[in-house]
Amino acid sequence: MTSTPxxxxxxxxxxxxxxxxGEAPPWDPASAGPPEKRRHDGWWAALAGxxxxxxxxxxxxxxxxxxGPGSGPVVAVxxxxxxxxxxxxxxxxxxWFGTADKAVLLATMGVVSLAGAxxxxxxxxxxxxxxxxxxxxxxxxxxxxxxxxxxxxxxWALPSLxxxxxxVVxxxxxxxxxxxxxxxxxxxxxxxxEAVDRRRFLQWTGVTAAGAVLxxxxxxxxxxxxxxxxxxxxxxxxxxPATAAAPLPTGVDFGAPATVPGLTPYVTPNPDFYRxxxxxxxxxxxxxxxxxxxxxxxDQPFTLTWDELLALPLEEHYVTLTCVSNEVGGNLVGNxxxxxxxxxxxxxxxxxxxxxxxxxxxxxxxxxxxxxLEVLQDPGRASLLAVGMNGExxxxxxxxxxxxxxxxxxxxxxxxxxxxxxxVTTFAADQGYWTPRGWSxxxxxxxxxxxxxxxxxxxxxxxxxxxxxxxxxxxxxxxxVQVRVDDGAWVEAQLAGTVGPDTWLxxxxxxxxxxxxxxxxxxxxxxxGNVQVQAEAPPAPDGATGWQTIPVTIT
Numbered sequence: 001m002t003s004t005p006x007x008x009x010x011x012x013x014x015x016x017x018x019x020x021x022g023e024a025p026p027w028d029p030a031s032a033g034p035p036e037k038r039r040h041d042g043w044w045a046a047l048a049g050x051x052x053x054x055x056x057x058x059x060x061x062x063x064x065x066x067x068g069p070g071s072g073p074v075v076a077v078x079x080x081x082x083x084x085x086x087x088x089x090x091x092x093x094x095x096w097f098g099t100a101d102k103a104v105l106l107a108t109m110g111v112v113s114l115a116g117a118x119x120x121x122x123x124x125x126x127x128x129x130x131x132x133x134x135x136x137x138x139x140x141x142x143x144x145x146x147x148x149x150x151x152x153x154x155x156w157a158l159p160s161l162x163x164x165x166x167x168v169v170x171x172x173x174x175x176x177x178x179x180x181x182x183x184x185x186x187x188x189x190x191x192x193x194e195a196v197d198r199r200r201f202l203q204w205t206g207v208t209a210a211g212a213v214l215x216x217x218x219x220x221x222x223x224x225x226x227x228x229x230x231x232x233x234x235x236x237x238x239x240x241p242a243t244a245a246a247p248l249p250t251g252v253d254f255g256a257p258a259t260v261p262g263l264t265p266y267v268t269p270n271p272d273f274y275r276x277x278x279x280x281x282x283x284x285x286x287x288x289x290x291x292x293x294x295x296x297x298x299d300q301p302f303t304l305t306w307d308e309l310l311a312l313p314l315e316e317h318y319v320t321l322t323c324v325s326n327e328v329g330g331n332l333v334g335n336x337x338x339x340x341x342x343x344x345x346x347x348x349x350x351x352x353x354x355x356x357x358x359x360x361x362x363x364x365x366x367x368x369x370x371x372x373l374e375v376l377q378d379p380g381r382a383s384l385l386a387v388g389m390n391g392e393x394x395x396x397x398x399x400x401x402x403x404x405x406x407x408x409x410x411x412x413x414x415x416x417x418x419x420x421x422x423x424v425t426t427f428a429a430d431q432g433y434w435t436p437r438g439w440s441x442x443x444x445x446x447x448x449x450x451x452x453x454x455x456x457x458x459x460x461x462x463x464x465x466x467x468x469x470x471x472x473x474x475x476x477x478x479x480x481v482q483v484r485v486d487d488g489a490w491v492e493a494q495l496a497g498t499v500g501p502d503t504w505l506x507x508x509x510x511x512x513x514x515x516x517x518x519x520x521x522x523x524x525x526x527x528x529g530n531v532q533v534q535a536e537a538p539p540a541p542d543g544a545t546g547w548q549t550i551p552v553t554i555t
Contacts, residue, residue: 041182042122044201048174049121050114051208053135056167057113058213060159069281070365071156073139073163076146078109078280086438091540094325098332099275106280125175132168139164150366170208177201229284233400236287236393238339242313245337249497254468254506262453263468263506266496267318268334270390275397276323276332276411278433283364283418287401292346292385296360296424299351306401309387312341317382317405320472320503322445324410325539329450329548333472335503338405339388343376343422346385352377352424360423360430361404361416369416370432371406372442373424381407381475382502385419407502408475410543413443440542447473447532449481449507449524449548456550462515465554467493468508473526477501480525483509485518493522501527513554521549 057073064072070079082105085093097104116138124131142164143157181201252266287306295301316339323332347359352373359371376383383406387394394400399417406414412434423430427441435441449471454460471478477500482490496506511520523532536546 041178042125044178044181045121045125045175046118047121047205048171048178049117049119049124049131051205052167052170052174053113053117053120055170055208055211056135056139056163056165058211059166060163063162064159067155067159068152069284070149071146071152071159073142073146073160074106074109075281076149076156076160077142078105079149079278080145081105081109082278082280088438088540090437091325091538094276094323094332095327095330095539101276102280121171121175124171125178132171135164135167135171139167151364174201174204174208177204229286229396229400232286232288233393233396238388238393239310239314241316241339243315245316245318246499248499252497252499252506254496254508260453260466260468260508262455263508264452264470266335266498266503266506267390268336270336270392270395270398273334273336273389273398274323274332276325277417278367279363279365279417282396284396285364285401285418290401290420292402292420292422294346294350294422294424296422297353297356297426298347298424299353301350304346309341309385309402312345314339314341314387315382315384316388317384318499318503319382319384319405319407320474321405321411321415322448322472322474324412324439324443324543326448326544327539328448328536328544328546329550330544333450333470333504337390338382338384338386340384340386340402340405343383343385343404343406344379346422347373347377347424350424356424356426358425358427358430360425360432361414361419362421362423363416364418364420367416368431368433369404369411369413370427370430370435370441371404371409371414375406375409375414383407383414408445410443410445412439413441438541443542445472445474446543446545447476447524447526447530448544449522449532451520451522451548451550454520454550454552457552459553459555460513462513462554465511465513465552466508467511467520467522468506469522470504470506471522471524472504473501473524473530474504475502477527478505478524479527479529481507482523482525483511484521484523485511490523513552515554518552518554519549520552521547523547 061072061074070076093101093104120131120134122131123134139160143160146152146160147154147157149156177200248266254260254263290306292304292309293301294304316337318335318337320333320335326332357373359373359376361369361371375381384404386403386405387401389395389398394403399419403417403419404415413432431441450469451467452469453466467483471481478495481493481495483493484490491509493507493509498505523534525531532547533545534547538544
């Protein structure tokens with residue numbers, strides 16, 4: 001049954017004469033057409049919601065390119081999600097997705113946004129103005145979040161507000177085309193008019209979508225910061241270190257990969273080095289604009305520029321870094337040759353005051369880490385304000401132009417990337433980013449070992465099978481690694497060389513394998529005689545423990 005306004009006799013079969021004017025009454029575009037047709041208009045309304053919302057987001061991103069790189073609604077809301085997740089959920093995400101955690105988060109946000117936009121379009125068609133109200137509410141929330149992000153100003157709310165206004169206006173315009181199209185049964189013209197209005201709706205939709213693509217592309221052109229920083233990085237020629245890294249000993253790699261295919265190399269190439277941080281959008285910091293302030297409970301606060309940093313006597317050290325989210329047997333660990341200036345010298349210049357016991361380092365994106373002051377002042381520990389990684393300037397994803405590298409501590413309490421501030425303070429007065437989210441305040445790295453070859457579940461021929469992997473006890477060193485097959489005795493593995501206790505080392509053992517299903521386990525002992533903890537524990541709140549055990553099949 002056709003739905004018509006009350007008192008419209010023409011809709012009840014009355015002729016022109018009965019209407020009293022000799023012509024059909026005016027057509028009401030609010031009519032939705034017959035029920036069987038009305039069932040389909042919701043899909044097109046949902047499409048209108050997706051296109052209008054996408055165009056609004058694209059416009060917001062274009063405006064954010066002028067306001068600030070983190071002011072766009074996607075990055076702002078995504079950053080708030082990262083900040084708001086509890087420690088156990090962050091650990092779960094990293095264990096499931098590893099270094100792809102941010103891509104998964106953005107993809108999830110995209111799916112949710114797509115579904116929400118479609119629902120808003122459908123709702124606006126069925127129950128106006130609630131679809132527009134829904135879009136407006138989401139936009140206002142995004143604006144508030146953006147304005148409250150670290151380093152933000154009230155202007156950061158502007159992209160989200162402008163974007164949502166544009167989305168609401170475009171949604172209304174597109175839905176008016178849907179109304180005209182699906183009300184054809186109420187007006188003269190028949191199928192021909194319906195085809196015309198369907199084509200107009202699709203044209204409007206296509207133009208809006210094309211405009212969104214152009215706006216998004218323009219935002220990338222305007223956001224030239226990444227290209228500027230990349231060009232600045234390429235132009236840098238790092239100075240020769242005043243103190244060069246110790247030469248790598250013979251046999252540090254067991255001849256890998258030729259001798260032991262699959263064994264992790266002693267030095268991790270930059271592209272393979274793990275990346276775990278809270279930045280959805282990589283900070284683009286021009287070294288010409290960068291500076292480091294050393295402040296807080298100090299006698300002589302000061303600011304250091306990029307040129308001043310490079311003019312200092314830099315040192316080079318091999319240091320292994322580990323993420324606290326690393327599971328037993330995980331790959332969130334890597335070893336590199338770092339170039340930088342000792343943090344203890346920066347602190348000595350500032351003169352920490354009595355009672356201070358922590359340094360709160362701050363990133364340009366607002367991340368903070370609380371590091372024990374005594375660790376950074378330790379003359380026997382190569383804690384660096386690093387500018388180089390494996391012979392080149394730091395990659396942007398690893399903290400260019402400067403970051404902290406601290407042996408022996410998990411990254412969440414020490415390895416601040418894009419660092420711009422060191423505040424000497426106390427653990428009683430301040431907390432790093434992850435501590436109020438359930439992680440421990442100090443984060444010393446735990447003794448650990450890993451099996452690289454064979455891979456878990458491998459099917460291998462009987463005979464000599466090489467077992468190999470890496471072990472680490474940063475700033476303490478490894479004294480032995482042992483392996484065990486099934487419930488047999490622990491046997492000594494051969495250890496490769498290392499430059500010192502601040503890096504991992506490789507181990508290997510040639511096993512005379514017999515047919516059957518077996519389990520292989522590994523454990524390490526540090527230079528102080530401590531044996532790796534057998535009891536299994538998850539990464540939260542202060543690092544995983546347990547012996548890695550893998551199944552293998554020998555045929």
